């Protein structure tokens with residue numbers, strides 16, 4: 001198969017792609033990528049997680065941080081509008097509301113992104129984690145199985161590297177047996193099983209994507225990659241638990257959306273099913289992450305801290321399958337992608353300081 005990006009363009013040009021939970025970090029970046037290759041895109045989101053509502057209304061204690069996050073969120077909407085992405089405010093847990101969006105848009109592909117996207121937050125609210133991941137997915141699958149069966153050729157699920165659980169070796173691939181731990185990872189695994197069941201039983205075309213440890217512009221999920229650069233800019237310590245020896249397959253958002261666009265373009269249609277790790281494909285230590293921050297913010301204060309009990313043991317997600325079948329090749333190693341992100345973050349922090357001072 002011709003897996004050039006030109007062919008991604010050819011294959012997606014006629015597609016109408018609905019992103020459920022698409023106003024979030026991955027969703028809005030994906031929407032922009034899909035528009036750039038000529039696809040028609042609609043986002044449906046109830047703006048419930050990591051949203052303007054909590055950020056603007058509740059505010060938070062730190063005015064600069066508040067401005068910065070507000071800017072990230074408002075910029076998402078500006079970018080989406082500027083790129084011609086349609087946005088509908090609806091709750092995907094409610095079948096009737098989602099049905100109205102499906103009826104209006106008549107998507108040919110649906111990408112499911114809705115979730116409490118942090119395993120830590122999901123643990124605090126397991127019932128909501130279940131509903132946002134699984135009730136929303138059930139509704140998407142039911143609509144694709146029944147009233148919209150004729151036009152939908154693919155349903156994609158954003159799963160997670162956490163389905164693998166604690167890594168036994170250095171690297172996992174898609175054939176490694178999942179051993180999820182905790183509500184977030186188990187709900188992802190259940191979602192994968194649900195998707196495969198609809199594929200086997202109902203003939204839906206499905207794809208599962210497993211990303212890992214993402215970082216990138218306009219994320220406000222406060223994972224370690226964001227916390228480190230923000231702490232460096234505000235004089236707070238960067239804590240290296242257990243000496244920073246924990247390893248994660250850190251992935252820049254540009255690599256993920258490139259891989260997802262390929263998985264959407266080269267899918268083989270109804271009745272077919274595929275699963276891809278889409279990551280950088282080489283785990284790096286948290287200490288290496290901190291070193292990049294230190295390179296950008298020279299006086300960053302890096303401190304050693306005891307290793308936290310129960311931290312998952314992770315490593316590399318092999319991307320060999322995505323390379324072979326989709327022509328995917330990650331382009332952004334930590335020293336390039338994370339550095340670019342840290343520089344962007346520093347500029348954004350400066351912008352937020354000016355905004356906060358002017359009380360804009």
Ligand SMILES: NC(=O)c1ccc[n+]([C@@H]2O[C@H](COP(=O)([O-])OP(=O)(O)OC[C@H]3O[C@@H](n4cnc5c(N)ncnc54)[C@H](O)[C@@H]3O)[C@@H](O)[C@H]2O)c1
Pocket residue numbers: 020021022023024025026027044045046047048049050051090091092093112113114115116117118132136158159160161210211212213214215221
């Ligand atoms: N960011 C990562 O590092 C990462 C890694 C692996 C997997 N994932 C998965 O990718 C997906 C997207 O992650 P993200 O980082 O963009 O998260 P995010 O929190 O930025 O986006 C999730 C979006 O889903 C929306 N949503 C939640 N419930 C909804 C509902 N009932 N109806 C409509 N919209 C709803 C939220 O409002 C939010 O905009 C999630 O499923 C997450 O678990 C993320």
